[in-house]
Amino acid sequence: MATKQMTKNEAAYIKKVNSKKLSGSFEFMTSRLGWQVSGVFALYLAVTAFMAESVSTAKLIIAAVFAVQFLLQFFITSKITKELIGPAGAISDGTRKLGFLLVPFILCGNFLLFIAGMMLVKKEKNIEYQLSVYSLLISLYIILISALNLFKPKQASTFVLGMALYGLYSIFNLVVIFAVGKYAMGKKPDKKFMPFAVICLLGLALGNVFSFLLGLIAIGKYRHKNDEISVEWIDVIRRLFKNYTAVIGMIVVIFLLSVSIGSNLTFDYRIATSNNFSQMLAQPSLAYPFGCDDYGRCVFTRIIFGARISLIIGVISTAVPIIVGGLLGALAGYYGGRTENIIMRILDVLSAVPSILLAIAIIAAFGASTITLIMALSVGGIPGYARTVRAQVLGLSNQEFVEAAKACGAKDGTIIFRHIIPNSLAPVIVRATMGIGSAVLSTSSLSYLGIGVEAHIPEWGNILKAGSTYLESNPYIAIFPGLAIIIIVLAFNFFGDGLRDALDPKLK
Amino acid sequence: MNISSFKDTFKRMYRNSKYRIWLWVLGLPTMLITFFVYKGKKGKDGYAEIRNQVRREMEGTSLLSELTRTALEQIKRKNEYFQKSASERDMKKQAEQIAKKNFDWILEDKVKQIAQSKSIEEVTMASVYSSLISNGALLALSIITSFPMYIIMILFTNPISKYVVDRLVMMVFVLFGVTFLVFTILYISPMDPALNILGVTATPEQVERFNKMHGLDQPYLVQLFSKFQNLLTFNLGKSFQGNENIAVALANKFPITLQVTFWSMLVSLVIAIPSGIISAIKPYTSFDYIAMFIALLGLSIPNFWLGLMMILEFSIKNKWLPATFQVGNPVTLIMPAIVLGTGMSASVARMTRSSMMEVKNSDYILTARAKGLPERKVVLKHILGNAMIPIITTIGMQFGGMLGGSSVTEKVFNINGIGLYIVEKQFVPDIPAVLAGVIYVSFVVSIVNLIVDIMYAVIDPRIKSKMKNY
Numbered sequence: 006m007a008t009k010q011m012t013k014n015e016a017a018y019i020k021k022v023n024s025k026k027l028s029g030s031f032e033f034m035t036s037r038l039g040w041q042v043s044g045v046f047a048l049y050l051a052v053t054a055f056m057a058e059s060v061s062t063a064k065l066i067i068a069a070v071f072a073v074q075f076l077l078q079f080f081i082t083s084k085i086t087k088e089l090i091g092p093a094g095a096i097s098d099g100t101r102k103l104g105f106l107l108v109p110f111i112l113c114g115n116f117l118l119f120i121a122g123m124m125l126v127k128k129e130k131n132i133e134y135q136l137s138v139y140s141l142l143i144s145l146y147i148i149l150i151s152a153l154n155l156f157k158p159k160q161a162s163t164f165v166l167g168m169a170l171y172g173l174y175s176i177f178n179l180v181v182i183f184a185v186g187k188y189a190m191g192k193k194p195d196k197k198f199m200p201f202a203v204i205c206l207l208g209l210a211l212g213n214v215f216s217f218l219l220g221l222i223a224i225g226k227y228r229h230k231n232d233e234i235s236v237e238w239i240d241v242i243r244r245l246f247k248n249y250t251a252v253i254g255m256i257v258v259i260f261l262l263s264v265s266i267g268s269n270l271t272f273d274y275r276i277a278t279s280n281n282f283s284q285m286l287a288q289p290s291l292a293y294p295f296g297c298d299d300y301g302r303c304v305f306t307r308i309i310f311g312a313r314i315s316l317i318i319g320v321i322s323t324a325v326p327i328i329v330g331g332l333l334g335a336l337a338g339y340y341g342g343r344t345e346n347i348i349m350r351i352l353d354v355l356s357a358v359p360s361i362l363l364a365i366a367i368i369a370a371f372g373a374s375t376i377t378l379i380m381a382l383s384v385g386g387i388p389g390y391a392r393t394v395r396a397q398v399l400g401l402s403n404q405e406f407v408e409a410a411k412a413c414g415a416k417d418g419t420i421i422f423r424h425i426i427p428n429s430l431a432p433v434i435v436r437a438t439m440g441i442g443s444a445v446l447s448t449s450s451l452s453y454l455g456i457g458v459e460a461h462i463p464e465w466g467n468i469l470k471a472g473s474t475y476l477e478s479n480p481y482i483a484i485f486p487g488l489a490i491i492i493i494v495l496a497f498n499f500f501g502d503g504l505r506d507a508l509d510p511k512l513k
Numbered sequence: 514m515n516i517s518s519f520k521d522t523f524k525r526m527y528r529n530s531k532y533r534i535w536l537w538v539l540g541l542p543t544m545l546i547t548f549f550v551y552k553g554k555k556g557k558d559g560y561a562e563i564r565n566q567v568r569r570e571m572e573g574t575s576l577l578s579e580l581t582r583t584a585l586e587q588i589k590r591k592n593e594y595f596q597k598s599a600s601e602r603d604m605k606k607q608a609e610q611i612a613k614k615n616f617d618w619i620l621e622d623k624v625k626q627i628a629q630s631k632s633i634e635e636v637t638m639a640s641v642y643s644s645l646i647s648n649g650a651l652l653a654l655s656i657i658t659s660f661p662m663y664i665i666m667i668l669f670t671n672p673i674s675k676y677v678v679d680r681l682v683m684m685v686f687v688l689f690g691v692t693f694l695v696f697t698i699l700y701i702s703p704m705d706p707a708l709n710i711l712g713v714t715a716t717p718e719q720v721e722r723f724n725k726m727h728g729l730d731q732p733y734l735v736q737l738f739s740k741f742q743n744l745l746t747f748n749l750g751k752s753f754q755g756n757e758n759i760a761v762a763l764a765n766k767f768p769i770t771l772q773v774t775f776w777s778m779l780v781s782l783v784i785a786i787p788s789g790i791i792s793a794i795k796p797y798t799s800f801d802y803i804a805m806f807i808a809l810l811g812l813s814i815p816n817f818w819l820g821l822m823m824i825l826e827f828s829i830k831n832k833w834l835p836a837t838f839q840v841g842n843p844v845t846l847i848m849p850a851i852v853l854g855t856g857m858s859a860s861v862a863r864m865t866r867s868s869m870m871e872v873k874n875s876d877y878i879l880t881a882r883a884k885g886l887p888e889r890k891v892v893l894k895h896i897l898g899n900a901m902i903p904i905i906t907t908i909g910m911q912f913g914g915m916l917g918g919s920s921v922t923e924k925v926f927n928i929n930g931i932g933l934y935i936v937e938k939q940f941v942p943d944i945p946a947v948l949a950g951v952i953y954v955s956f957v958v959s960i961v962n963l964i965v966d967i968m969y970a971v972i973d974p975r976i977k978s979k980m981k982n983y
Contacts, residue, residue, distance in 0.1 A: 350686070354687055354690030354693075354694055355694070357687045357688075357690075357955040357958060358691055358694075358954065358955045358958075359913075359954060359958060361920070362950075362951055363951075365936060365947075366695050366939070369699065369938075370698045370699050370701065370702030370942065371702060371704075442813065446813075449815055450817060450921045454920060454921060454936055456939070469815075469818060469821075473817075473925075476824065476829065483818070483821050483822075487814075487821070490813075490815050491810070491814050491818070494812070494813035495809060495813040498809050498812060498813060499809070502809075
């Protein structure tokens with residue numbers, strides 16, 4: 006009896022150790038999610054293909070492709086698991102070579118397999134390597150998405166230019182991956198890596214934040230004098246990139262950002278806005294992947310251009326309340342007394358009205374337009390940020406470093422802006438990340454009610470509103486923009502969750 | 514209710530500057546009499562005598578000049594350190610002020626000590642009041658002439674009822690603030706309701722008549738004042754369009770919104786609390802990951818999209834449930850309740866998990882386990898009980914928000930609730946209707962918040978004891 010109990014406990018212990026070993030390996034995490042998602046997707050496609058009245062062969066073929074990916078990835082994952090748990094405790098070179106099989110599946114749009122493959126093939130990975138892989142992924146994805154335009158009868162005039170630009174940029178990204186392996190694996194990047202780093206910084210112009218971060222980190226490390234001390238902001242980024250769900254969130258967000266910049270070159274804005282009555286309510290096809298709406302506008306192109314407006318509104322209507330609310334909160338928390346009382350009472354009034362209702366009242370007064378919408382969403386966000394900042398400042402203003410600054414005769418303004426605000430930023434940043442997601446949700450809700458963005462502008466809520474009328478005959482017009490909203494909000498939530506963990510001082 | 518609790522409450526209320534004003538406003542006759550008696554007695558009692566004596570004694574010594582000298586020295590040193598220059602006279606003046614203040618402090622301290630040793634009390638408003646109402650006739654007179662003060666004092670003897678009164682007073686101010694805010698926003702609007710309602714073809718006379726009828730030709734302050742008046746008399750006014758009574762319209766919509774809110778709340782709690790508990794007790798398991806992923810998904814799905822998809826699946830494709838809401842038909846309530854409920858359950862489940870995870874590792878949970886309580890009791894009573902406050906806050910916020918009408922879902926299912934009413938009226942813009950709707954909603958939200966805060970006190974004894982201090 007006793008020995009049985011012993012072995013039971015022992016087995017539980019071994020299981021725990023093994024699962025810890027596995028979850029510590031980024032290769033395992035990426036592979037596992039790869040087979041899980043591919044499997045679910047393949048199953049879903051197969052089921053819907055058979056459920057439909059006539060079995061669609063196209064769907065079946067795609068399902069089969071994903072099934073192959075699932076099997077391959079599952080095989081590799083089990084191999085990794087065996088080797089990690091086994092006596093060697095590390096992944097063998099033979100298994101690592103299998104990673105090359107996974108990489109080409111990016112052509113099917115399966116970025117999870119691509120990442121899993123890229124992470125598997127390289128043994129020593131640092132943050133620079135990860136960033137360069139993600140940066141390549143984003144560039145390739147833009148090319149893939151833009152390539153769908155080839156099926157359209159006509160492309161934008163700048164299409165070839167855009168494709169060439171992104172093609173060159175992808176090749177550059179590929180070169181950077183090798184350059185990172187050669188020059189930037191140590192504590193400090195080699196001097197020869199600096200030209201790459203500078204070009205990487207320029208990636209920001211294309212919306213590729215990964216590439217920008219890579220350049221920033223390389224330059225930051227290069228200029229950093231003391232090898233023994235790690236740079237704090239690089240540490241935060243490193244912690245953030247250890248969290249795979251946060252990485253996926255960031256990939257989606259940055260992809261949408263890049264698409265909203267890249268679409269200006271490779272997509273035709275006229276297809277999204279001008280009427281084409283020959284294609285009215287056309288069913289999804291290769292030329293129009295998500296079909297056409299009641300004015301014959303391509304829903305796919307409209308969704309692509311909708312990313313831009315959603316991101317712009319989301320970012321501005323989060324930035325404004327952060328600035329206003331943060332300032333009010335800092336003043337209230339720092340001065341206390343009467344100042345605090347007055348500010349908090351005003352905020353009480355603002356927060357007594359639910360933000361969506363306040364937005365409706367403001368829109369009622371000034372008419373429905375993008376500017377009014379941004380203003381309306383911003384006003385509703387002020388009390389939340391002010392409260393967050395105030396709570397932070399209340400905690401901080403009793404700390405020694407603030408007292409020290411006061412004793413040195415620093416002015417109130419200096420103390421607030423130099424010492425208190427930077428130290429109270431972490432929770433605000435986390436809140437803001439999630440705030441962008443909910444601003445996107447509010448925007449589309451208001452657009453759906455007909456009081457958001459002007460109806461002719463391709464915005465996801467507007468597309469959905471049009472689609473809701475044709476729910477019975479053409480449900481895809483409503484389904485796809487909804488999926489786009491879910492994906493962007495989910496991505497921001499993942500990103501925010503990851504940021505909260507990365508910025509948590511307890512984990513340092 | 515005995516006299517001594519009146520005395521005690523009076524003393525405590527008089528100490529707080531805010532409640533002092535309340536006492537004066539609500540019990541003016543009593544306060545006036547008390548004040549005159551107090552004025553008459555002040556300076557003639559034993560306490561004042563002691564003070565005069567001590568002051569004379571202290572002025573005899575060189576204490577004041579000593580204090581001035583040390584203060585001057587300190588100021589000089591401070592200026593030297595910060596390398597500031599100030600004239601000798603300014604410094605002296607400053608030093609004298611500081612010395613005077615310190616002198617008074619020392620004086621008061623000494624007086625208090627001596628008075629205490631001789632058990633003499635200083636004459637204050639509170640002491641005068643308590644000596645006056647010890648007389649039965651005076652007490653009766655006081656209660657008759659200023660009964661509002663006594664009502665408030667009775668309420669203030671109980672910490673929870675005091676808290677409620679405090680919050681209700683605050684709420685009135687917030688409602689005035691909301692009225693001011695929303696009315697001002699609508700007033701500076703460039704839109705012209707007259708033209709929108711009468712049509713573009715309306716003659717100037719018609720527009721003028723319309724404006725006159727609804728008081729729109731009056732200056733801003735007059736209009737705002739009449740809105741405040743309406744708020745005080747609970748008169749929500751009449752809408753521009755159709756000239757209907759807004760209070761009646763809102764009262765008709767309220768039961769519908771309440772019904773929808775209640776059922777969605779039920780759906781939400783049934784989903785959220787158990788999944789939150791299981792996730793917190795067995796974290797980092799497959800159930801936890803899947804449940805929390807679904808919760809995050811629930812936060813990210815737009816309500817209207819989920820509603821449309823459900824209509825597509827269950828009404829159009831399968832014809833199981835009707836797509837639109839009908840009053841009195843409970844089957845039509847299923848889909849709205851599920852859509853709103855799942856949206857809400859997401860944040861409640863996440864909150865349940867995170868706050869239970871925080872409590873889970875406390876020492877008192879270890880104690881509870883160590884004394885051999887069954888696991889079920891540890892989880893439900895000790896962990897969940899102590900993690901309840903943030904969960905209740907989240908639920909309360911959601912509940913209040915939903916009572917204010919979820920306009921988007923109401924539009925999808927064509928529910929004739931408050932949210933949809935306000936949205937429809939804002940297209941006009943029907944200023945009185947929108948204003949009344951917003952005030953109604955903020956009233957409801959404030960009341961729900963108040964109930965939530967009172968529930969804190971019921972749940973957590975620490976908060977209750979905090980309320981007692983004022």
